[in-house]
Amino acid sequence: MSHHLPASFQEVLEAAPPWPETESPSRSRLERILGQDRLSTEDFRLLLSPAAEALLEPLARRARELTVRHFGRTMQLFTPLYLANHCINGCRYCGYHAGGTVERHQLSHDELRREAAAIAATGLRHILVLTGEAPKQTPLEYIGGCVAALREWFSSIAVEIYPLTTDGYRYLAGQGADSLTLYQEAYDRDCYARMHPFGPKRDFDFRLEAPERGCQAGLRAVNIGALLGLHDARREFFLTGLHAQYLQEKYPGVEIAISPPRIRPVPGGFQPPVEVTDRMLVQFVTAFRLFMPRAGITLSSRERAEIRDGLAPLCVTRMSAGSNTAVGGRTRPGQTGQFEIDDARSVPEMCESLCRAGRQPVFKDWQRS
Amino acid sequence: MEDSLTIGGTRLASRLFVGTGKYSGNDLIPKVVAAAGASVITVAVRRIDPEAREENILNHVPPGVVLMPNTSGARNAQEAVRIARLARAAGCGNWIKIEVIDDNRYLMPDNLETLKATEILAAEGFVVLPYMCPDLYAARRLKAAGAAALMPLGAPIGTNRGLKTKELVRVMLEETDLPVVVDAGLGRPSQAAEAMELGAAAVLVNTAIASAEEPVAMATAFGLAVRAGRLAWLAGPGRRRETADASSPLTGFLR
Numbered sequence: 001m002s003h004h005l006p007a008s009f010q011e012v013l014e015a016a017p018p019w020p021e022t023e024s025p026s027r028s029r030l031e032r033i034l035g036q037d038r039l040s041t042e043d044f045r046l047l048l049s050p051a052a053e054a055l056l057e058p059l060a061r062r063a064r065e066l067t068v069r070h071f072g073r074t075m076q077l078f079t080p081l082y083l084a085n086h087c088i089n090g091c092r093y094c095g096y097h098a099g100g101t102v103e104r105h106q107l108s109h110d111e112l113r114r115e116a117a118a119i120a121a122t123g124l125r126h127i128l129v130l131t132g133e134a135p136k137q138t139p140l141e142y143i144g145g146c147v148a149a150l151r152e153w154f155s156s157i158a159v160e161i162y163p164l165t166t167d168g169y170r171y172l173a174g175q176g177a178d179s180l181t182l183y184q185e186a187y188d189r190d191c192y193a194r195m196h197p198f199g200p201k202r203d204f205d206f207r208l209e210a211p212e213r214g215c216q217a218g219l220r221a222v223n224i225g226a227l228l229g230l231h232d233a234r235r236e237f238f239l240t241g242l243h244a245q246y247l248q249e250k251y252p253g254v255e256i257a258i259s260p261p262r263i264r265p266v267p268g269g270f271q272p273p274v275e276v277t278d279r280m281l282v283q284f285v286t287a288f289r290l291f292m293p294r295a296g297i298t299l300s301s302r303e304r305a306e307i308r309d310g311l312a313p314l315c316v317t318r319m320s321a322g323s324n325t326a327v328g329g330r331t332r333p334g335q336t337g338q339f340e341i342d343d344a345r346s347v348p349e350m351c352e353s354l355c356r357a358g359r360q361p362v363f364k365d366w367q368r369s
Numbered sequence: 370m371e372d373s374l375t376i377g378g379t380r381l382a383s384r385l386f387v388g389t390g391k392y393s394g395n396d397l398i399p400k401v402v403a404a405a406g407a408s409v410i411t412v413a414v415r416r417i418d419p420e421a422r423e424e425n426i427l428n429h430v431p432p433g434v435v436l437m438p439n440t441s442g443a444r445n446a447q448e449a450v451r452i453a454r455l456a457r458a459a460g461c462g463n464w465i466k467i468e469v470i471d472d473n474r475y476l477m478p479d480n481l482e483t484l485k486a487t488e489i490l491a492a493e494g495f496v497v498l499p500y501m502c503p504d505l506y507a508a509r510r511l512k513a514a515g516a517a518a519l520m521p522l523g524a525p526i527g528t529n530r531g532l533k534t535k536e537l538v539r540v541m542l543e544e545t546d547l548p549v550v551v552d553a554g555l556g557r558p559s560q561a562a563e564a565m566e567l568g569a570a571a572v573l574v575n576t577a578i579a580s581a582e583e584p585v586a587m588a589t590a591f592g593l594a595v596r597a598g599r600l601a602w603l604a605g606p607g608r609r610r611e612t613a614d615a616s617s618p619l620t621g622f623l624r
Contacts, residue, residue, distance in 0.1 A: 068580045070527045072391020125418060155418070220444070253444050253471040294473060358393045363424060367415040367442060369451035 009208060009246050013187065016242060017045070019235040024051040031055070034062050039291045044241055047287035048234045053279055056286075063286035063315040066293045074360045076318045077350065078126035078158070079119055080300075082327045083107050083146050085338065087132025089162075089199030091185070093227065093263055093270045095325075095338045096132050098199065102336050105327045106137055112146055118330045120153035122322055122347040125364035127154045128181060130338075133162035133200060140168055144175040151176040156366035158221070162201065163210030169217030178366065179221040180214040181298075182207070183261060187239035191231040211243070215251035220366075222247060222254055223298055228281070229263035229272030237284045241291055248295065257296025257318065260285050262303065264342070278307060282314070289315040301343040305353070308343050313357050321350035321361075372603060374408075374570050376548055377464065377496030377517040379435055381408040384565065385595045386437070386550060387588070388575025389426060390416060397584055398429040405588035410434050411466050411573065413441040414456045427461070437498065439466040446485035453490050465490060466520065467499045476526045480507040484514055491515025500552055503537035508545050519545065520552040520573065523564060527576045529556025532563050542568045558587075558594030565598025 006012050025046045033043045034055065046052065047059065084106035085096040095102060107115065119127065127150060131138050143161060150157055158179035159172055169180065184207060186192040192204050201207065211222050224243055226236040240258055248256040260281060263272040285297055299308055299316045301323035308319065323344070324330055325337035345353070351361040374381045386409040389398055402410060416426050417438070430436055438456035443449035446469065453465040467490070469482040483499045484507065491497045496517045501507055503521035511519060521538050524530035531554065532538065542549055548570035555561050556577045564572050574591050581587035 068391075069529065069576060072576070072579050073393035074391060123421060123424065155415075220442075248474060252474055255473050294476070355394065360392060360394050361424075362416065363421065364418040365413075365415055367417075367452055367455065369443065369448045369455065 005250055006246065009212065009243055010205065012242055012246050013208070013239065016239060019232060019238075023049065025049055027051075027054065031058070034058055034290070041242060041245070041291075044287060044291040045238055047290065048238050048284060050234075052287070053283055056279060056283055059286045059290070060282065060314050063289035064313060066289055067313075067315045067317070070294050071317050072360075073313075073358055074362050075312060075316065075354050076126065076362045076365050077124060077321045077347070078128050078156075078318065079122075079124050079320055079322050079347075080128045080130055080160075080325065081115060081119065081150075082325060082329065082338070083112070083129060083131040083143065084134065084138045085132055085327050086134035086137040087199075088135075089133050089201040090197045091199075091201065092195050092197065093230070093272070095269075095336065104137075105332075105335070106142075107146070107328050109145075109149065111328050111331065112149060114331045115328050116150055116153045119322070123363045124321070124347060125154055126156040126158070126366065128158045128160055128320070129177075130160045140164070140171065144172055147172060147175040147177050151368070155364050155368060158223070163207045164213070166213040166217050169214045169219060173218055176368070178219060178368065179223065180211065180219050181223040181259070182210050182214070183225040183227060183259070184208060184240075184243070185227045186230045187226055187236055187243075188231045195230055211247060212250070215247060215254045220253075220255060221257065221296070222251075223257040223259060223296065225259035225261050227261050227263055228276045228284075229274050231274060233274055233276045233280060233284075237288075241288055244288075244292060244295055248292065255296060256292075257298055258288060259298040259300065261300060264302070281307070282311060285311065285315050301341045301345075302339065303342055305343045305345060309353055309357060312354060312359055319350070321345065322347040372599065374548060376498070376570075379496075381435065381571070382406075383408040383592070383595070384571035384599055385561075385592055386411065386552075386571055386573035387578060388573070389413075389430075390441075391576060391579035392584065395424065395426055395429040398426075399431040400585045401578060401588040402431050402434055404585045405574075405578070405592040407588075407592070408435060409437050409464075409571075409573075411437045411439045411575075412461075414438050414452045414459075414461070415442045417456070417459060417461070419459050435464060436462050437464045437466050438462075439500075440468045440486075441470075443467075443469050443486075444471040445469060445479075446482040446489070449482070449486040450489050453486070453495060454493075457495070463494060464496045464498065467497060478502055478522070480504060483507075484510050487511055487516050488514040491517075498550065503534045503541055505537075505540050505544055508541045508547075512545060512547050516547060518548040518550055518570065520550045522553040523551045523560070523572075524554025524556075526553040528554055529577055529580075530554050531556055531560035532567070535563075535567065538564070538569070539567060558590040561591055562594040562598035562601070565595055566601045568602055571595075
């Protein structure tokens with residue numbers, strides 16, 4: 001597509017067009033885009049406009065067709081495993097932020113093994129390992145040790161932790177991690193600064209470049225995203241798409257995927273400043289499917305069962321199942337999670353729903369070689 | 370008419386190979402194999418879980434069909450070799466389809482890395498079927514490296530575009546005596562028939578069957594098309610003419 005590769009994603013971000021709120025592409029222009037084999041970044045931007053919501057049905061049809069062609073009628077399943085909830089960052093939207101009153105815990109070796117065994121008993125072979133940023137309690141060596149231990153049960157291990165250096169990612173790859181999930185949270189610098197009042201996470205650029213360092217370290221899959229609801233969601237999702245495209249062009253051997261994590265208002269808790277409707281969510285991810293037909297789309301259990309069931313056959317390639325966002329949540333009942341899960345279905349229940357929708361749940365789709 | 374295909378010492382009853390990775394349920398696999406009359410089935414090693422209690426994909430491969438594990442996910446020769454060895458150790462037999470892809474945008478196979486993996490695995494006694502971009506020199510080198518057959522793509526994988534590489538595949542067919550199995554890109558039964566009419570030994574069809582509204586019916590259609598195309602090849606089609614015969618022969622003056 002582009003033959004001049006930008007030197008960094010910062011360059012792309014600085015050059016990104018402003019978001020004209022008043023612009024409204026014509027219906028015929030949007031219909032033309034739906035019929036194209038390849039979309040420019042401008043086409044993608046127009047598909048994310050409020051005007052394109054009127055074409056949601058044909059957009060969904062096209063997205064489903066492309067997804068079935070490239071990924072078949074399958075759905076890869078994984079589940080999150082929280083190692084610890086210690087954190088020195090002050091992210092305003094997170095239940096585990098420093099200074100919060102939640103009980104802190106860190107899995108011991110035995111607790112980790114029990115949790116892993118409980119998950120593996122459900123048949124899942126892909127795991128996503130999470131923890132907060134706490135160099136004293138959970139240094140990188142602790143996380144690496146946990147990853148190495150999990151190899152006994154899982155064929156694919158992804159990490160969703162604070163950003164690392166390239167050497168840090170290389171170390172985790174050596175321990176057995178093959179995938180990285182890292183959300184920028186906000187691509188808007190001002191919003192990012194407001195949401196992260198203190199802690200090392202304040203460093204916007206170090207985080208922004210981390211997915212690229214993961215690619216350079218030889219990880220096979222990298223999943224990015226923006227927390228939708230913190231800032232202008234159309235623009236934030238557009239920038240997520242640009243980031244994914246930048247990474248995929250520069251690192252063609254890495255499987256690039258995106259997530260559309262949507263913050264939901266919590267009674268008495270964090271109130272997201274921006275509303276992201278269900279229709280917008282569907283518009284975003286189906287538009288992304290047209291923009292990057294072969295990229296992965298991950299949908300977590302933050303979303304309601306009804307939304308997940310509806311989106312699954314349209315464009316999603318990977319879903320969490322049997323999720324629990326508490327530390328050791330499967331073997332230490334009664335713990336508070338990082339955020340509320342809206343789809344608490346067990347692995348068998350998820351499988352049943354997927355089969356009803358004509359999608360085969362896939363537990364193992366990676367071979368450590 | 371006696372017309373059989375032998376690859377790696379195994380006589381194959383049909384010239385249609387099918388896949389396993391994209392169905393809405395594994396229970397479709399034996400139905401598709403039966404409807405297509407397929408002789409070979411490919412399974413990604415990354416999808417095989419020998420410890421799975423319920424959903425081991427291998428349990429759905431019907432008896433009598435040759436299992437051809439593939440190295441999907443391998444980004445270089447080393448990874449392909451390791452995956453192939455794992456497959457054999459897991460009891461998947463000694464056939465291996467080498468798939469080395471290091472570009473997630475086009476999913477084109479890397480012929481150079483594929484050649485390296487073929488050399489190593491053929492020497493270890495595998496029946497090696499390399500998935501490749503059609504290319505005469507690569508074909509010759511893969512043969513010298515010990516490949517049992519060659520699997521050139523008809524079009525980029527998953528595109529259902531048909532035999533877009535026809536002229537390159539034709540050269541391979543003319544210049545190599547290894548069986549040529551056209552793999553990837555065949556979207557319709559007529560395109561599979563076209564490959565067979567051209568002289569391909571067999572075709573591999575996955576996406577076109579799996580993404581059909583009725584996969585089993587589509588498998589039947591592909592089975593018939595492959596047989597029709599093969600019969601046409603054996604029958605020797607008449608030479609295609611671009612112009613009508615001149616009513617007054619140009620060489621009439623010779624009489």
